[in-house]
Amino acid sequence: MSTVIDVEHLNFSFGSGALTQPVLKDITLSIRKGEIVLITGPSGSGKTTFLTIIGGLRQAFHGSVKVLDQQFINSSEQVKVSVRQQIGYIFQQHNLLKSLTALQNVSMTLEMSNGLTEQQRRDRSAEALIAVGLGDRLDYKPGQLSGGQLQRVSIARALVGQPKIILADEPTASLDKQSGYEAVSLLKRLAKESQTAILLVTHDYRILDIADRVVELEDGVIKSV
Amino acid sequence: MDKLTWFYFPARLAWRQLMFDRSKLVAAICGVLFACVLVFMQLGFKDSLYASAASAPVKLSGDLFLMHKQSEAMWRPIQFKRSELMRVLGNPAVAEAYPLYLGLAPFKNIKTQVKRTLMVYGFDPDSLIFNVDEIRNKRDELRLKDTVLFDEYSRPEFGPMRSLLETGRNVTEINDYKVNIVGLFRLGVSFAADGNVVTSDLNFMRIFPRRNLSEIDMGVIKLHPGAPIQQVEAELKNQLNEFVNIFSYEELLKYEKDYWANTAPIGFIFGFGTVMGWVVGLVIVYQILFTDIANHRNEFATLKAMGYEHGYFVRLVFASAFFLAVLGFIPGYVLSLGLYHLAESQMYMPMPMLWSKMITVFLFILSMCVMAGLLAIRKLKDANPADMF
Known part of the structure; x- marks a missing residue:
């Protein structure tokens, strides 16, 4: 399996009837295993909507969206939930659970899957945190960490389940230039090691150079690849 | 996911979230505690009411009891003819039949001169119808x-009788008639009367000059040892006039209890108080769970995006509800224990903390929290992972 995401002729619109607002028009895009693809474009170009459809968080009806060989168009919630468990998410805000330590937050990804003991979950979560350079912050809660550190925890959380795909939405938006660049470089390095594909939405032009491919979206149409 | 982790993981997260925000946790526990104490006290008063209502009949020693059919309860009896009671002696199984005279009368506090109503029991001192040693031993004096x-267990408003008797001040008035208190016994107050006094049938007629010996309030019947009580009861029911009720011991207790539970509004009032405690607690717990879900909306949506199912969050909310029930019940129980003790020592009401009551109240509180959880889970729909991006 070399193609992990395969989108063909995807159309999507908000609203209905006279108020129908087309957001995505005839999108065709495929992403191979281990490939890093950036989607850029102005606000309202539909790039975040595209990401939520790929992530199985929004139901699309027209075209074809195959993620890890599962068809998302007109699919059941169950199919999407099972695919979501194989995807790592990184959000604009870190969205960590405030009441849990960094280690416990990362473990949340592993608690969905069977067959691991508590100790194995702890070990793997700790490894993931060490890989993002937070080996000395395992038992810190989100309130005690800086913005860059929080984003690195969420990178660890996304990667610890060894997903085939990582979806990231503006991961650098709440970070300054240096910690933002460090975060995405780290993401790139770890993803390349594990052959994980990354689909990253951003309009931060400072990080374009990490991509294998940049897709520019404007008014719901792919402008250049 | 196996069965253990199916519930353990959401419960653990619920626990961690509860423990994270201590001030909110304390507020939540106070809410449950409040409901818990309210329910404990209402049930305690109710049971105490029933127990004390039956305190007088409990100490009566007899196999069968006669009351006028129009008597609602022992504390407001309708008189009937003594000759009606004496007819039961015609049955060969009956050994003895004694009249009991009952009356409410003002009793003057020896110290403060304030009058307060208590219950006066009049009976033949030789009849031994009260199963209380202090009364039996004093039958010569009576x-x-x-x-x-x-009754030493009467409310303290009647005066510190024991110390008064020790200093020789034993003269007071009942129903404006001068009497000598020649001793103490222990029976207990009820909701009908704050105190009790026993006296001989002859003295009863002196205290209540309008009463006469042939108009009795209750008849106490003793059978020969080994006589079949139920069979004799049925026989007597046929022989006696229809204006009297004949009760066995258990039936008399039940009759008295049912009066307070149903006829008097008191049973309803405490039942209503219990339900109100439940509702108030429900609203408090619901509010807490609801705002908790609202505050964690982003976190839940994130977990949903990661692949957590809706059921996980439902279990999480119910686990929170369960923890609140337990955490609120424990201090609520301890506080109620103290209040029960206070009621027993200060108000002379029998309020034992029974296992059955403890379990009842816990199930009550648990049902309250589960109900609050059921209402709150609708709020989970707000956690939509598509809004997270």
Whole structure:
């Protein structure tokens, strides 16, 4: 399996009837295993909507969206939930659970899957945190960490389940230039090691150079690849 | 996911979230505690009411009891003819039949001169119809003119009788009639009367000059040892006039209890108080769970995006509800224990903390929290992972 995401002729619109607002028009895009693809474009170009459809968080009806060989168009919630468990998410805000330590937050990804003991979950979560350079912050809660550190925890959380795909939405938006660049470089390095594909939405032009491919979206149409 | 982790993981997260925000946790526990104490006290008063209502009949020693059919309860009896009671002696199984005279009368506090109503029991001192040693041992004194025994468990408003008797001040008035208190016994107050006094049937007529010996309030019947009580009861029911009720011991207790539970509005009032405690607690717990979900909306949406199912969050909310129930019940139980003790020592009401009551209240509180959880889970729909991007 070399193609992990395969989108063909995807159309999507908000609203209905006279108020129908087309957001995505005839999108065709495929992403191979281990490939890093950036989607850029102005606000309202539909790039975040595209990401939520790929992530199985929004139901699309027209075209074809195959993620890890599962068809998302007109699919059941169950199919999407099972695919979501194989995807790592990184959000604009870190969205960590405030009441849990960094280690416990990362473990949340592993608690969905069977067959691991508590100790194995702890070990793997700790490894993931060490890989993002937070080996000395395992038992810190989100309130005690800086913005860059929080984003690195969420990178660890996304990667610890060894997903085939990582979806990231503006991961650098709440970070300054240096910690933002460090975060995405780290993401790139770890993803390349594990052959994980990354689909990253951003309009931060400072990080374009990490991509294998940049897709520019404007008014719901792919402008250049 | 196996069965253990199916519930353990959401429960653990619920626990961690509860423990994270201590001030909110304390507020939540206070809410449950409040409901818990309210329910404990209402049920305690109710049971105490039933127990004390039956305190007088409990100490009566007899196999069968006669009351006028129009008597609602022992504390407001309708008189019937003594001759009606004596007819039961025609049955060969009956050994003895004794009249009991009952009356409410004002009793003057020896110290403060304030009058307060208590219950006066009049009976033949030789009949031994009260199963109380202090009364049986004083039957010689009770035979004298104008003598009474005073219930030590009466409310303190009647005066510190024991110390008064020790200093020789034993003369007071009942129903404006001068009597001598010749001793103490222990029976207990009820909702009908704050105190009790026993005296001989003759002295009873002196205290209540309008009463006469042939108009009795209750009949106490003793059978020969080994007589079949139920069979004799049925026989007597046929022989006696229809204006009297005949009760066995258990039936008398039930009759008294049912009066307070149903006829008097008191049973309803405490039942209503219990339900209100439940509702107030429900609203508090619901509010807490609801705002908790609202505050964690982003976190839940994130977890949903990661692949957590809706059921996980439902279990999480119910686990929170369960923890709140337990955490609120424990201090609520301890506090209620103290209040029960206070009621027993200060108000002379029998309020034992029974296992059955403890379990009842816990199930009550648990049902309250589960109900609050059921109402709150609708809020989970707000956690939509598509809004997270």
